[in-house]
Each structure stands twice: as C-alpha cells, then as structure tokens.
Amino acid sequence: MKVSERWFRLLLRFYPVDFRDEMGDALVEAYRDRAREALSRGGLTRLLNVWLHALFDSLRNGSGERARPAASWRRSGNWGRDAELVTRRLLRARAFAAATLATLTLGLGMFAVVYTAVHKILIAPMPYRESGDLYYVWRDYGPILDLKKGALAGSDIVALQQAGGVIEGAVGLQRFLGGIFSLREDTDPMEIAVTVTSPAFFDLLGVSPALGRGFARNEVGPGHPLVIVLTHELWNRLGADPAIVGRDVRLNGRPYTVLGVMPPGFGFVRNESIGPAQRVDAYVTFEVTLAEANPKAGVCSGLIRARRGTAPEAVAAAVDAVGRAVDARDFGGRGLKLYPVGLKPDLVARVRPALLVLGAAGIVLALMLAVNLASVLVARAAQREHEFAVCRALGANQAAVMRAMLLEGGLLGLLGGALGALAAVWGTRALVAVAPLDLPRREAIAIDWGIAGAVTLLGLLLGLLAASVPARWAARTSLSSLLASSAVRGGGGHGRLRRGMIVTQVALSMVLLSSGGLVVRSFERLVRADPGFKPEGLFTVRVRAPPEFFPEWSDAVAFHERVQGALGALPGVTSAGAATTLPLTSTSSTQMTVTIPGAPGNTGDAERDALLVDVIAARAGYVEVMGMRLLAGRAFEEPRPTGVSEAIIDDNLARRFFPGADPLGARLKMANGKDWLTVVGVVEQARLYDVHQDGRPQLYVRNEDGGARALYYVMRTEREPAALLPEVQAVIRRLEPRVAVGDPRTMDQIVGDTLRQQRTSAALITAFALGALLLAAMGLFGIVSSSVTRRRHELAVRLALGADHPRVLRLVLREGALLVGVGVLIAVPGIYAAGRLIRGVLVGVSPADPLTLLAVTFGLALVTLLTCYVPARRVLRIEPAELLRQE
C-alpha cells in the first residue's frame, strides 16, 4: 500500500497546486481505498489495473482542471492569481512602481542603445554572402619604408587573381579622380564619390543590383565602353526613375551608360589604407590594364574572397606567398609583404576599443540596476515583514511567498525591459545623429525585434535576480524571527542586506565615475590641443579641374588661379588659399619618400635616409590663410619664381634631417625623382591625422609644379563661414559652369568631426556614471532615512542623557560615511581593471591619473554625504522628552 500511495501522490502532480492543496489528500484516500479493494479481490493484476486507471484519470482530469478549474478561486491557477495580486499591489503603490519603472526604463534603454551599437558594428555579420571569407589585403613595406598598411599596386591585384588555391577571387578598389556628375549635359553638376573597381566586384560580394545588372567580365580596360552602376541613395537623389537603366549620364563630362542600381541596404564603404573608410555613390571599372600598372605605386585597396570555410591562417599563408613573389619580382627581395585583414575587423578596428569600453560600462550599469532594484524591493519587503510572518503562521508555504515576490520583481523587470527597448528606438536614432560620420555600419544601427526581445528578457532576468534576494529573505520570515529582530538596532537580516547592497552600488558607481572622469579628461585634452593651425572663421570647398574640361595642365593651373582670385575677392573674405589636402582629413593625402643628400641628419644608410612623408601641394597664401606658424624662412609667394621648385618642410622633417642646423636652401628629392626642390621655409605641423599629436613629417610643394587637379579652397572670413556657400557656388558657376563645388564644410566642422567619436564616448560614459551615482545616492538616502526612523528611540535617549544635537547628527552621518568609505575601498580593484580596459581610448591621460581619481572620489563623497545629511537632519527635530513620553 505504501508503494500505491507514493504512486498516487506522484500522479497528483498533473493537477494544479491549488487543487492538490485542497483535494489532494482526499483524492489519494479514494485511490487507496480502490487499490485495497482491488488487491483483496484480484491480487496484483487488479491492483496494476487500478494504477493504470489512476494514471489515465489523472492525465485527463489533471489537464482538465488546469484548463477549466472547477472552482472560481482557482480560475487562473496559482501564477495567474499571484500575478493578479501583484498587479493590484503595484497599482496601489503608484509612486513606487512609477519610480522603479522610470529607473529601469532609463537604465535598460541606455544599455539597449549601447548593445545595439556593439552588436551591429562588432558582432552582426556584414550583409554579403559568407562575409567571414572576405578579406582586405594590404602591403607591409617592412624595412623598405616606414609604412605598415599600404595600398596595393594594380599588379598586386592581378597576382592575387592569378594565385588560385584558397584565394577564390580578388578585386581592386580605387578612388576615382574626379567625380563631377550630371544626369544630362544641361543639368547642374554635382560632386559624387565614385569608386573604380574590377568587374567581378559585385559577384565577389555576392550582391546583385536591384535594377538592371552588374559589370560583365569584359567591361574593363582601355577602350571599353564606359559603364556605371549607381547606389540606391544616389538613384534616390536623382529622382528614383527606373528608366535610368540603359541611359547615359555624365561623369567629368564623359558619357557613361547606367547598367544598374544597387539595392537599398547595400552600404558598402571602401576601406582606405589611411584614415576612415570612404562612402561610395557609384561604381565604374578600371580604364587601365592593371597588370601594366606601376608596381611601385600603391593606389588600390585589394579585396579577396577565400574559399568557403578556409581558416584565416591558411588565407594569411596564401596571401603571404603572393607577397613574396611580388617582393622578388618588383622590390628585389627587400622584404615587402602582403597580409590579409578580415573585412569587418578592418572596418571596425578604429572604433572597437571605444565600443568595448562602452559595452563594459553598459554591463556595469545593468549590474547597478539589478542591485538597485534588489535594494528597493528589500526595503519594500521590510515594510511588509509583519504580513509575511502572519501569512507563514497561518499556513502559506515558503514557495507561495517567494513566488509572489519573484512575480513582482519579474513583472517590474519585464515592463522595464520592454519600455527600455521602446525608449532605445529613439535613443539609437539620437546616437546615429551625434555619432561620427565615418562610424562604420552607421546605417545599420537601429533596434530590431531580436535586440528588443533580448533587452526585454534582460529586464525580466534582472527583475527576477533582484527579487530573489528579498524573496529568500521574506520566505524565511517567521513570527519568532520578527520578534527577535525588532529588538536588534541594526534592523536584523534585511538591514544588513540593504547595507551590503548600498556598498555594492557605491563601489559600482565609483568604477563608472572614475572611468567617466578619465574619458572626459582625455576628451578635454583633445579639445584644448593645438592642431597647428587656426580653424575659426575658415570655410572650405573642393574644386576639381578634370582633364576632360582642362586638357592641358597649364589650363588647370590657370583655372585655379582665377578661382583663388575670385574667392579671395568675395565680400567678407580676408584671404583665400588652396591645397590638395586639408588638416585632419588624411584620406586625400599622398605619401612619398624624400631624400635630402648632404643633410647633417643622414645616417649613411640609404633606406633609413629615404623618409616617408606626407606630401601636400599648395598654392601661395595657404600657410597664411590657415594661420600656420612659420618657424623659419618664408611661405610660397606670388609671383612664382622661375627656375626653382620651392618646398616648405615642417618642424619634424627639419629636426630629422637638420638637427640644430638651418634647413633653408637645402635641396631635396622626392621618390619619383624628377626635379630637385629647394627648401624656402619651415612651418609648425598642421596636423593631418590626430588633433593631439603630430603624424608623419610633412612636405609642402607648389601645386603648379605638378600637384593635383582637385584642390581644397580655404577662405578666412569675418562673416559666418557657412554663409559663404551660395556666393562660392555662384563664383565657380561663373568661371566654369561644368564644374561643381564639392564638400562644403567649415574648418570648425572638420575639427568637430575628428573629435566626434571621443565626444560621443565621453558623453555616454558620463551619462552612465551620473546615472549610477544617482542610483547609489537614492539608495543611501533611503537607508539613512530608515535608520533615523528606526533609531529614534535610541537617539532620544542619548539626547536626554546630555548629548547635543550636532553630536547625535554626526553619529547618524557616520553610518552613511562608513558605507561610502567601504564602497570606495571595494571599488579599488574595479577601478584598476577598468583603467586597463579604457587605456586604449585615453589620450594624454594615464588610467591611474591621481588628479582625476581624487576629484572623482571627492565628488562622490560630497554627493553621498549630502544625500545622507538631508534625511539625517530630521535628528535635529527630535524632542527627546516628547518622544520618550510617546513611547
């Protein structure tokens, strides 16, 4: 019979627990009676029949009872009834529920924004076929030149295409020199970003145009008909006319046939060897034969696809083998190497450190939210201590009490997560608006259902985790423990629990605050850094003189002279200049090696004495317009002296070749080695790459001596710089209507764009840190407040015995100060670990910067002590005689 009874009790599990609680024992009695009767009448066989009968009966009626409960007070089952109770309780405590939901929404919303950015940029695969098999290939010049990430020559691309093996295919990508686009001859021209590519490009990526087709294999090389494929964004800008496929458009005045339009999501950006990836508006194919390109000139980005599933090491080995062949053939075996970098890692390398830091900050914030929620729920549970004890005494089991508390926390967390995901929809839009323009995969940063679901689930988990703390405590509450704890000053179990959570919150917020302080300090250093020129009041545009409109070089020079004169004469413009590359815009820069025979700084080693420098071709007046500091000699002047090719070097180049000597009058030669250049001046470097530190040494040459057809014009004005644009456009239209004005920006905008990433990171981390501080402060407020309430009697006795109010106040404040002190101490290892993590994003600031850490500690201490002081002031209002009479 014992076995039968166990079997019947096991079958009760099919029924909901309410039914089990009420009718379970009686049901088992009935089964037992039937089993006894069956055993006595028919032995084991009949008993087994009864067992089987009980099984089917329980299956049927158990599920029936769950679906349609017999009694109305069981209508929603235990979870349903508890959820109803919890909801009603929360609706009655509206202030608490609203405050908690607001905290969770804000915190989880911020977490969701950061998680979206990290996921879309670092984790989500690129939208190409098997994007894990796509790699960029770069040159490492090794001992030949100080250039670790150089562009490939056209012949390198051909070598990769012919390599075979694990390299399935290779294409070259190159900046198109020019880019003045117009739909027809009579429409206004506009500047667009065009990329030249091998015809197999779209096949390599595994993307087909949405309209029309991509390039055919033979649509490349000299003499082929000119064809173009547009991106969806450009097509939209042109009016989104489907009939554009097959029509001719004009690029630099020449007719190109539109083959197709790419689909809307195709956000390909072209990785450059230097600087951020470049946007693309349209694609054309090479007009030269790549195999015949100059092997010494690196001009292409190389993109390869490896055979599916090839390990990165095998890809690196294959590319290395091609590199060794190129080195032997074109560089005499002097040590040129080729190496691959995954498509996505290459794209996100620059932002990865900052994103990881933000991700870590988001995780710390989520932890803080959990601890804060737990602390708040424990405080709430403490208010209901009596109720729990009585419930337990009346027979409510532990599980029932825990279930109710978990439901409350889980419900708050779930709602908070859902609301946070909703808030993050706007949050991500705001982030994209303020984020750097060259942030990779910017267009992909948006909340999708997967991320919303993940954040909601996180909210639920946080809520359950937070609620488990008070749940376990409340389930163990009994009348005896209640009576015992009311005699204890510290408030017993839940008081210790709450203090522990406050200390944790203080520690976590200290970690966030110290990281935030360091990042802000680093950003402040960047903003105050002197970039080597004066950006205020400068307006810049790009003007091209393509060979299609100006066949001879002298025509282009004459055109630029007219443009500079006209722009300098605009009302409000004090001076105008032009150069091939503006400061802080490294993508348009050119690098060449320079030798200065006879310079005192030469070592005698031919390779070391050939220095790789950034070469900037400028017109006269550029140095003055930019406000660059002239350290020696003079800048370029008009009229241009005949018979001399002038050059200006920067202070880095001067120090390298002329330490302690005068460089003026020295003659230098560039790698393409045609003419000697004479140094006429030395300037302080106008930084090309980073605001806060010098990059490669710079060499300025005169654009007229063989620079570029596209120049950036700079105008210094007392007016609002951006207001110059319409007049500039009118000037250019008047001088040459076929030419468009490109890329209008103020210099302040350029500087601001360079700092955008750091600004956004600093703002986000500061927001996290301040949010964490607010949470910790709120927790402290609550605990000091309840401490004063709890200790009223004791404090009244102290006052009655002769202590004065300020002394008693200090006693209460000491409790809060102790918690803060312990929290700060616990935070030390966390601050150390965080410092190592953020080291990569800090500029000019050490992760252990004592000034910042002291300031942050002081700030935290001040805020937290003030927070303790406000509720502690109630101590001052205690009238001991009155209070003791009441008690």
Next chain:
Amino acid sequence: MLAEGVRLGMDRARHRTDDRPALRPVEFHILLTLAAGERHGYGIIQDIEARGETVVPDEGTMYRALARMLEGGLIEAAARRPAPDADDERRHYYRITDAGRRAAKTEVRRLEMLMRAARLGGLLPKHTK
C-alpha cells in the same frame, strides 16, 4: 494587505444556488448519496455503483465535482474520522447542506417534469409500476 495575504491559502467565494444551471449527473449522484448521510469519497463512488449506474465517475471527475460543490455551498466538509469498513486511517467526509438539499429537490422536480413530458410524448409507458 493582510486579507490579501491570507488569500494566499484559504478563501472561497459563495454563489447563489437558486440561479444555478441544472446539476451535472455526477453532482446529482453525490447529493443523492450525501442526502442519506455523511460519506467519504470512495464511499460515494461505491454508492453510485450500487445504484446500478452504468457510468460511474472516476475519482478525478468526482473530486473535481466535490470541489465545485464545496465552492458552491451545496456540500461541506465534515469531521475527518476513520471509515468503519476500512482501515484505521482518517478520511475526509462530506455532508450535504440545506442549499444542497434544495438544489437536489429542484433537480428531482426538473427530472419529474421531463419524465411526464416523455410519457405524454409516448417515449415512456403511461403508468409506472
């Protein structure tokens, strides 16, 4: 708040019996059995079997019905005691309430009306012996 906490274990809602729908067969049989005196669960099943019913409810069905009727106030729990015909272990006993008696009588009257209608309609012989 305390009242809500107590609800974690123990309350019931009461329904009016005169606006109840017709009793289910198993409920009627339970009331029939309990009208004769207090019985425990298996005893009710044995009585139904003894009445010659071809469809005897399973334990699960019967106890769900008992739960419904307890909530509806048609029956109530009686003192737990050992059954004389079984072992010494105490069992849950049930007894009919006044409301249950009224409901049973109402049901009997309803069935009598149906019988009369069946006789008038020729489904049953006019006289019963």
